[in-house]
Amino acid sequence: MKKHSYTQTQFLIEIAGLLAFAYANIVLWVRLAPDLGSDDVWMIAGGVLVAGLSADFLSGLVHWAGDTWGTEEWPVIGNSLIRTFREHHTDQTAITRHGFVETNGAQALTSLWIPMLALWLERYSSFWGLYFGMLALFMACTGQIHKWAHQERAPLVVRWLQKAKLLLGAEHHQGHHTVPFTKSYCITFGWMNRTLDGIRFFRASERVITWMTGAEPRAYEMTPAAREAAARARTQRA
Numbered sequence: 001m002k003k004h005s006y007t008q009t010q011f012l013i014e015i016a017g018l019l020a021f022a023y024a025n026i027v028l029w030v031r032l033a034p035d036l037g038s039d040d041v042w043m044i045a046g047g048v049l050v051a052g053l054s055a056d057f058l059s060g061l062v063h064w065a066g067d068t069w070g071t072e073e074w075p076v077i078g079n080s081l082i083r084t085f086r087e088h089h090t091d092q093t094a095i096t097r098h099g100f101v102e103t104n105g106a107q108a109l110t111s112l113w114i115p116m117l118a119l120w121l122e123r124y125s126s127f128w129g130l131y132f133g134m135l136a137l138f139m140a141c142t143g144q145i146h147k148w149a150h151q152e153r154a155p156l157v158v159r160w161l162q163k164a165k166l167l168l169g170a171e172h173h174q175g176h177h178t179v180p181f182t183k184s185y186c187i188t189f190g191w192m193n194r195t196l197d198g199i200r201f202f203r204a205s206e207r208v209i210t211w212m213t214g215a216e217p218r219a220y221e222m223t224p225a226a227r228e229a230a231a232r233a234r235t236q237r238a
Ligand SMILES: [Zn+2]
Pocket: 063, 067, 085, 088, 089, 176
């Protein structure tokens, strides 16, 4: 297996990402809080629920993209994003040994644009400020929630939330780590998995991408001969 290569530079960049993310969120919620009153309870509940469903869907989309396309040789994201996805399938428990910054830093950094967008939208609409604020928080927590789903003994309150299906459950997530490893991609709450798997959303997306680009899903698992045979079959079909 390839050596885990989390560098000190990555660590420092991710600390900066976490601090910037925390700062943007504090400014957002200080601005937003005075606009939200007891009359807005249904708007708040609706915004939080839709943000939760959106974050879960996006976690599935990014996870599927990482598991299905690309190789570790790709520039920039190859050695960070794609490598992390590949490693997780060869060693599920590796993420349980990651510290706080390694678990959450990259998520905070890549989600930073969302509280910034929320700060801009909040001036026009409390709902969209709240929606994007909650979306950013849920997305930034995804790495931690996924790590808890793999931990032998997650904190008691987390296990309680997992049982209540308010966080991704360990047993539910094992559905993804079961052959053929092509379902239950959503890793924030797991709420969208049944629907997306039921309508075969990711298989349909793979067919569209293969049709548009000629790329084969999970080509890194195929032998060169199998890749050639798939390409030949595609040309004959066209
Ligand atoms: Zn995966």
